[in-house]
Amino acid sequence: GEDVEQSLFLSVREGDSSVINCTYTDSSSTYLYWYKQEPGAGLQLLTYIFSNMDMKQDQRLTVLLNKKDKHLSLRIADTQTGDSAIYFCAVPGNTPLVFGKGTRLSVIA
């Protein structure tokens, strides 16, 4: 079945860029997603990219997709303390969505 891997922790200084990486195994995934979970809160759909795209930009967020390497990344420009959260990569697989373990982003003021 689909397997999604992410690094568990990332720490950046306020104002720097954050890059969260994800790898997946199922090359047939059509849409690939990033969700954000703030402490004690639900899963907020942050952005997604269709598999025929290489890049999608939405304000401070840039999603890059390398289908050949099955690698997805989320770049947050000008990272703010409010961006501190857990970021989940999620792709369709043998279930509607298979999630990674999440990357905890800590922003240092």
Added chain:
Amino acid sequence: EPEVTQTPSHQVTQMGQEVILRCVPISNHLYFYWYRQILGQKVEFLVSFYNNEISEKSEIFDDQFSVERPDGSNFTLKIRSTKLEDSAMYFCASSGTNGNTIYFGEGSWLTVV
């Protein structure tokens, strides 16, 4: 902005008791889901529901679990006899006609003691 709403936000129950978690999906959505997240672990798929029946379910979704859409707006998850290992955050989600973008609720935190 439309959102998925869940109740209760937190429930504590004794082992062996029945629990019903409630969800109101986004109004024009047709696909409904339950996921759960045990503390510190991955978000796991439980079940999907479409056209008034279960369309997919995982190994976790055994006979202790059931889902229902009792009316045009609610979608419920019932755990018949809770176990300690059912303690988790349960997320309801829904998606539209293409099933592509899945929106999650805030979650219901279930603690079984």
